[in-house]
Amino acid sequence: xxxxxxxxxxxxxxxxxxxxxxxxxxxxxxxxxxxxxxxxxxxxxxxxxxxxxxxxxxxxxxxxxxxxxxxxxxxxxxxxxxxxxxxxxxxxxxxxxxxxxxxxxxxxxxxxxxxxxxxxxxxxxxxxxxxxxxxxxxxxxxxxxxxxxxxxxxxxxxxxxxxxxxxxxxxxxxxxxxxxxxxxxxxxxxxxxxxxxxxxxxxxxxxxxxxxxxxxxxxxxxxxxxxxxxxxxxxx
Amino acid sequence: xxxxxxxxxxxxxxxxxxxxxxxxxxxxxxxxxxxxxxxxxxxxxxxxxxxxxxxxxxxxxxxxxxxxxxxxxxxxxxxxxxxxxxxxxxxxxxxxxxxxxxxxxxxxxxxxxxxx
Ligand code: SF4
Ligand code: SF4
Ligand code: FES
Numbered sequence: 001x002x003x004x005x006x007x008x009x010x011x012x013x014x015x016x017x018x019x020x021x022x023x024x025x026x027x028x029x030x031x032x033x034x035x036x037x038x039x040x041x042x043x044x045x046x047x048x049x050x051x052x053x054x055x056x057x058x059x060x061x062x063x064x065x066x067x068x069x070x071x072x073x074x075x076x077x078x079x080x081x082x083x084x085x086x087x088x089x090x091x092x093x094x095x096x097x098x099x100x101x102x103x104x105x106x107x108x109x110x111x112x113x114x115x116x117x118x119x120x121x122x123x124x125x126x127x128x129x130x131x132x133x134x135x136x137x138x139x140x141x142x143x144x145x146x147x148x149x150x151x152x153x154x155x156x157x158x159x160x161x162x163x164x165x166x167x168x169x170x171x172x173x174x175x176x177x178x179x180x181x182x183x184x185x186x187x188x189x190x191x192x193x194x195x196x197x198x199x200x201x202x203x204x205x206x207x208x209x210x211x212x213x214x215x216x217x218x219x220x221x222x223x224x225x226x227x228x229x230x231x232x233x234x235x236x
Numbered sequence: 237x238x239x240x241x242x243x244x245x246x247x248x249x250x251x252x253x254x255x256x257x258x259x260x261x262x263x264x265x266x267x268x269x270x271x272x273x274x275x276x277x278x279x280x281x282x283x284x285x286x287x288x289x290x291x292x293x294x295x296x297x298x299x300x301x302x303x304x305x306x307x308x309x310x311x312x313x314x315x316x317x318x319x320x321x322x323x324x325x326x327x328x329x330x331x332x333x334x335x336x337x338x339x340x341x342x343x344x345x346x347x348x349x350x351x352x
Pocket of ligand 3: 053054
């Protein structure tokens with residue numbers, strides 16, 4: 001039982017007319033490997049297959065993919081977490097254009113991130129040394145700043161699949177709230193004004209796919225709820 | 237900011253609030269009607285039309301109809317902007333049809349309430 005049956009999504013737009021699934025038999029020697037290790041073994045069998053990775057320890061966010069139907073980081077996902085009946089199906093993140101095999105074009109994802117202005121804005125005079133923040137205010141950023149922008153959440157969100165050009169998506173909204181919640185940021189009103197349309201925030205239907213896949217254990221749905229609360233407080 | 241012209245409340249926040257408030261009103265109305273039917277087993281035409289001839293019942297019913305209209309418009313507008321995402325012409329046609337249907341049903345409801 002140490003041979004794993006892997007079904008891998010293959011697509012090279014330069015040579016293939018359509019994507020197809022390729023089968024591999026991988027000898028795991030009975031070890032509970034990470035999915036990324038399995039990809040390395042596949043690469044030894046077929047060097048034309050392509051995927052992204054860098055840190056191999058859940059820090060860089062480059063190897064997000066769909067493993068047996070669930071998004072996650074291949075480098076920190078042990079086979080025992082995803083493999084059922086000795087079968088593993090690997091596909092690229094859903095909803096994003098495929099460049100080749102498991103590599104997707106993250107352009108639409110980054111454009112939504114850019115839109116929420118992910119940097120501190122403060123129009124008070126610059127202090128001599130640094131902008132201070134109380135420990136309590138600093139605590140409000142916990143569970144927000146840890147996001148590594150792997151896109152596992154946004155690419156598992158049906159609302160993002162439908163309207164990736166209009167709905168900011170869970171990753172972008174988590175970061176949006178990270179700056180809305182920051183006591184040193186003074187652009188709160190402008191930030192909120194950019195979010196009150198029917199798509200940017202309100203397309204979230206609260207089904208929490210984002211929460212269930214986040215490899216960092218973050219909760220975008222809660223952040224979205226907080227943004228909604230802020231919008232409501234601001235407008236009533 | 238993403239712009240829109242066919243959603244009922246102009247802003248996502250307004251739509252969201254309309255959806256929540258109308259849901260509460262519809263829930264109360266449904267509970268009331270179901271409760272009324274349960275507590276009046278041998279209900280006849282006289283009692284039923286008597287109920288709807290009272291001003292407060294007409295106001296309550298009209299409130300429920302308006303809520304239903306708003307709730308349907310917000311909800312179906314969202315459905316069209318998801319499922320008819322790619323086809324602008326069809327989407328606009330369906331949205332127009334929904335708005336007209338909501339309007340017709342609302343006026344018809346008012347006529348039923350005050351007509352009899
Ligand atoms: S919130 Fe989680 S799943 Fe989403 S991009 Fe950040 S780390 Fe990845
Ligand atoms: S809770 Fe909202 S953001 Fe998260 S997956 Fe669902 S619709 Fe998307
Ligand atoms: S390789 Fe960096 S997060 Fe997996």
